[in-house]
Amino acid sequence: MIMAVKLGSSPLPPPLMGMTVAKKRGSVRVLLGCNKTGADTGSAGGFPSFLPKEVEKIKDPFARSLAQRIERLPVKVGFSESCIMSSCVKPLIQSDINPVVLLHCFDSSCLEWRCTYPLLEEAGLEAWAIDVLGWGFSDLERLPPCNVASKRYHLYQLWKSYIKRPMILVGPSLGAAVAIDFAENHPEAVEKLVLINASVYAEGTGNLSRLPRMLAYAGVSLLKSFPLRLYANTLAFNGISLATSLDWTNVGRLHCLLPWWEDATVNFMISGGYNVIAQIKQLKQKALIICSERDQIVNYKQAVRLQLELQDASMRLIPDCGHLPHVDKSSSVARFIAEFARGDCNRGTFADFAETYIS
Secondary structure, X not given: OOOOOOOOOOOOOOOOOOOEEEOOOOEEEEOOOOOOOOOEOOOOOOOOOOOOHHHHHXXXXXXXXXXXXXXXXXXXXXXXXXXXXEEEEOOOEEEOOOOEEEOOOOOXXXXXXXXXXXXXXXXOOOEEEEOOOOOOOOOOOOOOOOOHHHHHHHHHHHHHHHHOOOEEXXXXXXXXXXXXXXXXXOHHHEEEEEEEOOOOOOOOOHHHHHOOHHHHHHHHHHHHOHHHHHHHHHHHOOOOOHHHHHHXXXXXXXXXXXXXXXXXXXXXXHHOOOOOHHHHOOOOOEEEEEEEOOOOOOOHHHHHHHHHHOOOEEEEEEOOOOOOHHHHOHHHHHHHHHHHHHOOOOOOOHHHHHHHHOO
């Protein structure tokens, strides 16, 4: 339930249709055209009509900018009679480098990437920011199952319908567990993994899965509360002002204001959640682990353990940063992802990390 929002970099200016931009490695094609997918792009020139009206109160210009780009794509899934209109931010460019697909933390949304996303585009990467089924801004009026298997299948169908190439799959916090579960089950869809302050050693939702439904709904109602979300910001970020924290809290809980959010969250909680401990050692994809020096939520020892258990992993440490470096230190995260996507990320950082923290 960690929220994210911070100033980063302005998004690209409106592109010219079909313009090709030369890059140091390969080329990118800037896209601008008509909607051929049946997507719900909301109101022209403003926020999408399906976002809660409270989006208008958000002050962060980068959150506002990315929110205006959110759209819903129809995704056909076998466990629902109709398509799920699934929220995401689509790339403005096509690149000869495999696409970067950004997941988000537990109970969050694609708005978490508003700082890093424009930097990835400026680096010439084809980037998607996707809402995991049950969270974010997808239309779940006809509520589908929101368990791990359904989240995985929904992501696979979205990938199969729209992305269609092996991807660099990026997961922060619990999003790292989503990424690991997906990569292990669909290795053909994932070229590489980027795991940011990965929360991957919890054994699902534990005792919460056995709560009576009435208590589960009471707990979920508390999860949405402004005071609890505000407190989460104090854990996730270091040294932010009260005014900033209040605004970021509004961004972080915006998706909670959709009418099906409580049902979807309870559905996930009682399903048992993610337990990927046994899958970690099975992964064959190359992985980049990004961890923060001052993360108060995931202990750095878990990052060390993760690198040791993965078959092919390198590590990058971000100093003076909390749990959400893609918000706090977006330029560093964008650089690490871009280097890794292009094959510039070298092994051998564990020794430096161990010297800092373990000796």
